[in-house]
Structures are given as C-alpha cells and as structure tokens.
Amino acid sequence: MESVLCFRCGGDVPADQQWCGCCAAPVVTVPAPIPPVPTSPAAPAAPLPGPSLTFASGPFSVRPKRTAPIIAAVAVLALVAGVLALGAARYAGNSPEAVAEDYFDALAHGDVTAALGLMAAADMFRDTARYPLLTGAALAEERYRPRDPRVGDATETAAGIGGRGWRVPVSYRAADRTVDQNVLVIDSGGGYRLQAPLVLLGVDGERGRAVTVNGVALGRSRNAYAFPGAYEVVAAGNTLLAESRLTTVAQRAEVPVTGQTVYLAPARFDVPQLAGGAQENIRGQALTALDRCATSTEAQPAGCPFGLNIPGTGATVRWTITAYPVVSVRSDSSFWFTSSAVQLADDGTGRVHWSARYTDYTGAAKAQSGDSAFRIYGSAQATPNGIQVSLT
Template sequence: MGERGRDRSRGRPLPLGWDEEAVPADLGASTSRPVPGPGGDGEAASAPASHGWSRLSRRSRRLIALGAVLVLVGGLLIALPRLLGAATGPEQVTREFLQAVVDGDLETVRAHTQDARGVSTAALTAEVLTGAEDRLDSFEIRHVAVEAGTATVTAALRTGTESREGTFTLTSSEVGAFSPTVWELAPVALPELQIDLTPGVQEIEIEGVTLPVEDLLMNREEHAPRIAVQLLPGTYDISVPQVTPWTEVPQRALEVPAAFEKSEISVHDLQLVLADDARAEVQRQADAMLEDCAASTSSIPEGCPFAAWGTQEDTPGTWTLTSSPRIESLPIAAFLWTLQGAGTAEFTPAGDAEPIEVPFTVSGTAAISGQGALQVSVPAEDSEHYGYCTDAENGYITGVVVLEEPGQDFSSECA
C-alpha cells in the first residue's frame, strides 16, 4: 500500500471522438508512428490514405463538423416552412372561403368575389343576407387535384332546398426561398339578379332593405331600365316600395342557386301595378263610356270604340252590348298604364234589318297625377303627350300629367 505512489504509469488523455486512433502515450512525441516495411525491417513507411482524417488538426476537424451542422440547419430552414405551409393548402383556402359564406363573413367573401362589369355588389350586405332564407348551410370537400401550380377543388354545397357541386380554382405562388407556398383562390363568380323595371322607378327593396335604382343600373335607357346585383345563395324577397294608394307593391320570392359561377336570373314582372280600387275605378269609367256609346242611335257613334262600318254613315238604329270588355292594365312608365279590353256589340238598323255583330277593342290610359289623383282616359286619344312631376329635393317622379300638346306648361298640375 505504501508503494502505490512510486510506480505510476504516465497519464494519457481520453479519446474525444475526433481521432480514429488513441492519442500516443508520449505527449511530446509526434502523432505519426513508424510502420514496418514489407521486409519487416522496421523501416518507416507512409501511413495509409484512410488515415488522412487523423492527420488533420483538431481545429480543422471541428471547422468541418461545424460546416456540416450549418448545412443541415440551412436545409431545415428551407424545408420546414414548405412542410408547415401544407396546412394552408388549396383545400384549406377553399374551406375558409365557403365557411365565410356560411357564417355571413362578407368582408372575406367580397375579397374573393369576381368583379362583373355593370353588376352591383350593393346587395352583399349583412342586412340583406340576414333576411334571406335557404342560405348555404353546409359543405364538404370532395376532391382536390393539384398539377403544375394549379389546384382544382370540388365541394358539395347544401342549402335548405338543394344540394349541388361547385368547383373552385386556385393557383400557387412562392414569395421567397424561405417562405411556404401560398395558394390563392381565383376570383369567384356569383349569380347575377337582373330586373327589368318600370321607367321612373327610383328604388327597389331586397329583404326590406331599400336600394337606390341609380346605383344598380346596368342599362340606363329611359324606356327599358334594367338593374343587376350580385347575391349569395338563398331565397330573397324583392319588391318595389309603395308610392301611392292607387298602386300595389309587387313582390317576388326569388331563389338564388348554390352556384359559384356566372349565371343570370332575369325578372321581368317587378313593376308597379294598379291596386284593386284603381282597377275598379278604371272599369267603372270604361263601362260608363260604353253605356253612353250604346245609347247612340247612329251606326257610327262619335268617339266610341265600335261602329257598324258596313252601313251608310249615320244609319239610324240601336246598339246592344252583348259582351262587355274586362279592362286590363299594363305599366309603361311610373304612374302610367295602358288600358285594353275586348268586347262585342250588336247594331240593329231601323226597320226589319238583321242585327250586325261588331267585335271591338277598348283602349285607354290611366295615370296618377302629381297631386295623387287617378286620371282615366277611355278611349285613348289619337295622340297623347305626358309630363312628369318630380320632387324638388331628390328628383324622384311623383306623378304624370296628360298634356294637350307637347311643350305645354304643366308645373301648376304638379303642386
């Protein structure tokens, strides 16, 4: 025990993992060792090439290892963002858009909506969408196809009344080498509602929300104005505001299909119509006119819709209405309608002559004046002219005045 400190072998460093061979016992000696020659005479020979790594200095080996680590880290910096970017691939982008439609997130919807020339987005509001029924309530991604930077996503779309498939196109782009691939949804087309209006109508209502016609016009021809708006899938109530007691508010329930593609839904009958009281008044005045005509004893009564043209002028006789016409009205402008109805009369010449059957047509006009009165003209004049009364503040038409001649001053009729 007392001699343990005397016979000690010289200490050697532990291998650090950088050398393929142990460090020599003699710290002061060279790291190269003699290798016996072929003859076994002990002469030094060159070390094999496989030991070249061991000849590098410790500093060089560490620099090489550090470089390899940096290459690996750089590869990860490039690859990881692209791998992580898969979470926002074409399926997810499409899913986010459709979910925005379901949720009524109109800001997101508008960001992806395709602009259509002459078609307004004024109806894409929360107020309009909230009142709609049978909106898109669910969807399911069915298929995703990716090729050469373009993706096509097919989804099943369901509303309260139908189920159909929709197809969406996306394109990819790369912001930079260290950024993930970005998928963008191609602009999405929405169905277009196109409505023919009576000339002079200034407003329409969609789900109770009033919209100025001036902002929605796609055709500004005065004789045939047409508006166009984009709408999301759903069923909408559309009408023209009530403007006078003599008119009825036409209302239509229109279904916009669950189709994210360009399609046109045309409406031709959203026009002001005469109310029951107005139609009754028109019929009353037409019947009174026909009664006066039937009281005539002339074969060609003046100012009447019927005449026995096969007789000599002023042939005496009697008239009988065998079929009274039912007067129908057709809007031709705001507060102005044409009137028409077909009937039959008989003229019996004085004496023993046979009765003559005379089919006839009643035509006329009905107008609502600037003072709110219903004016009926039956039969219609050969040439009639009209003037519009307008609101001094907003320019809206408030009535029509029947003129005796063009250029006539009718301002007093609008007061």
C-alpha cells in the first residue's frame, strides 16, 4: 500500500486521506520503499526514499513529484479561506452588507440610538424638533418596525459622498407588505456608514386637522423623514371633520430632473366625512345668517346672498325671505380640498321679497317692490371655538 507524505511537516499518513492530520496541509503521494539490490558487504546502505531524492544513475528510482494535485489543493484552500474571510468580515460588521444588516436589526428592536450610530452625519438627525419621526417614540410599537430584513450583495457605485459607495438591496416586511429598498453605504474613513437610509413621508388631504404618525405629532409640517417601517398616519377629528387614518410604507420614486432614486411614503387621505352634528350646525348657522341679512335696510347687505342695484340715491330696502333653501356641505369640492374649510351649497329654492324706496337721478322719489331668487355661497371652517360659517 502506498504511503502519503506531508509536504509541510513530513509526516506519513494513510493514502486515502488528502490532508495531513497534524497540520491540515495537502499531501503528496510517494511510492513504497523499493527492496535493495544485493550488493557486496562493502557497498553502502541504500538511502531512505523521499520526495527530494534524485539520482543520475544507480539502482534506486523515485516517482516524479505530483505538482498538479498540490497546486489544485492550494487553490481550493485559498478559495475557501477567501470565502471564510468575506463571511467573517460581514459577520463582524466590516462590510457594507453587515452595516445594512446591523441597521435594520437595530430598527427591528426599536433601538434608535444604535440605528443613528450607523448613519453618516448622524448628529444632524438628532434634532428631534426638526426630525420628530427619528425618535424612539415613532418605533415604540413592534407593528411600526421593519421585520424579517433580507440583505443582498452590495454593488459598488459612484454615488458615495466623500469616499467609495455601495448600493445594498434590502427587502423587509412592514404593515403586512413586502418593501424593497436600496440603501447607500459609504466608506467614511472611520468605517462603513449608511448615507441617509431614510424615507420621506408626505401628508396630503389633512384639511387643517392635527396629524400624528405612529402617535408622534407632526406639528405644522406636512413632510417628515422617517426610519424604514410602517407608518400609521392619523388626522385627528375636530368639530367640523371626522377623524381619518391610513397606513403607508415606502415606495420607490425618481426625481424627474436628476433621475435620483428616492423612497417616499405617500399619506393622502380620502375625502373626509363631516363630524357628528356638523351638518345640522352649519345649516342652523346659515339660516341664522339669512335672517340677519333680512333685517338690513341696505340695498347690498354685506356678507349676504341677495342685493339690489338701485338706480338712484338714498335707498332703503325692506327684505323678507319667503323661501329658505336647503343648505348642504361639499367636503369633496376640489376648490376647497387643500383648505381646512368646506364649501356650502344649496338646492336653489331660496327666494326673497323686497320693497325699496329711493330718489332717482332726476330727483323724483320712487318706490318699487318685487321678488328675487338667491343662491347661497360660502364656507364653514373649524375654529378653537367651534364651526364658523361665512356667507358670500
């Protein structure tokens, strides 16, 4: 049976093994010892066989070195070592993929401090007044956090600022949806850091109502940066409009001019419903406003839906409403959609009787009367003191 000689430590191992049991190096096969040729007693003893022995002539022969298996084994060893090194670097946080994994792992645990620590220029994002959603409160509940993140292989890109950059694809679950989001990792000189791995949330259709995202108040801002995850957006109800709520996640978009990829979370509310009792309140105020208009003696009462063009001076008018219109509210009006007000409308049945006395341009006293139809135009708006109705 052939013996196996380790090229590194020289140890013999069984021929069916490809690695040295002592040093784990690849081995080379050598032949079994050749029986010595009979010689005279004075002849020198035969030397031991070995891979380094060569003779120009004589009774001994050595099998040539098997260099091809050695080279192949070393190549495999180098490849395995490289793969292990890359895996160790990723596991230890020394790769773009590892930084992305650590970031989403921190978010999954609600650890905002750790997440910010992995971002480039993190100090600017610690201003909670400017970035209210980059706080622990916005990730207080697990349903707001990204889940089951899967990080793909990084691709080097020229988009890095201040050094090399890598685009790392990440897929995660949020609000029972799968979200695909690329994050940018840069070599900041002090290690790998994420370049603004955030989502821009934009609110529309709140109609003057106070807005919260994951329970955090947005204040007067309609746009805010947020960590990746799910966003429960609520427009609080008031005396005029009922509460509206929705849940949104990040969506990929491109800036039209630059073609830059950004991630937006659109939060556009549908047409709001009126708050309970608001319709009756508005109708009552509208009828009260009409009665107030009827007490005027002017030809053009201010803030009233009816009036006369008198061809003279010194006019006094007596108004009597003979038919009140049915007032309704149009919260779906596109003209008012971005406003906190709602538009008033009617059914066109309003009528008023008038009696006017005036002096015409010749100096003669005149008296006239008649009936006119009128339409209501106006708005209703929520104020700290309740609903305010204005007629025009």
